[in-house]
Amino acid sequence: MKINEIFKSIQGETSYVGLPCAFIRVTGCNLRCSYCDTAYAYEEGNEMSLSAILECIAGFKTTIVCVTGGEPLSNNETPFLLEALLDKNYTVLVETNGSYDIRTIPQRAIKIMDIKCPDSNMSHLMNWQNINYLIKSDEVKFVLSSRNDYDWTKAVIQKYNLPKIARVLIGTAFGAISPKTVVQWILEDNLDVRFQLQLHKYIWEPLARGV
DSSP: OEEEEEEEEEOOSSTTTTSEEEEEEESOOSOOOTTOSOGGGTTOOEEOOHHHHHHHHHTTOOSEEEEESSOGGGSTTHHHHHHHHHHTTOEEEEEEOSSSOGGGSOTTSEEEEEOOOGGGTOGGGOOGGGGGGOOTTOEEEEEESSHHHHHHHHHHHHHHTGGGTSEEEEEEOTTTSOHHHHHHHHHHHTOOOEEOOOHHHHHSOTTOSOO
C-alpha cells in the first residue's frame, strides 16, 4: 500500500494527547479542507508491504499506533493493516474524515472521526450514518475556524446527543480562531466536550513533518 510517512512522536490530539505514539500516514485523500495541513499526503508516498510497515513500527517500541492520512480509508488495504496491528496487540487509533463508511474499521480499533465544520468547505460530504456505528471508546472531533463553526457544532452535538455515543473533542484550526475564545464559549454553554489544542504544533514548527 502507498504510505506517505511513518514516524514516532507524541500524540498531539485526541484523548491520548501527550503519549508516545507511532504514526502511519497513508497516502491519498478524497477531501480538500480549507485548513488542511497535510496536503503533501494527497499524492506523495512510496509503496510498502504490510510486513515492511509492521517491521518499521516494531522498531519504535511504542504501544500506541495511529493510522492517519490523508484519509486512511481511501486505501482499500487499510483494514488489513489495522487487523495486523491489532493482532500485534497495539492500541490502534484510526483518524478518519467521516466521509467513508467506518464499518470497514475493525471494532477493536479506536475510531477518531472528524466531523467537518462548514468553514472546512467539506461538511456536505459527511456520511452522517457513521454516527450509528460509533461506540463509547470512539471519539469524534470538530475543528473550528469561526463562531459559525462553533454554533453549527453545538447544534450537531445536541441533535445526535453525541456525548452519550462517543467522546467529543473540540479544537481550533491553527491560527484561525483564538483557543481562549472557544474555551469561553464552551464554558458559557456548559458543553460536555473535551477541548484540545494541536499540541505538536506548539512544540515544533506548525508545518513540520514527521512530528
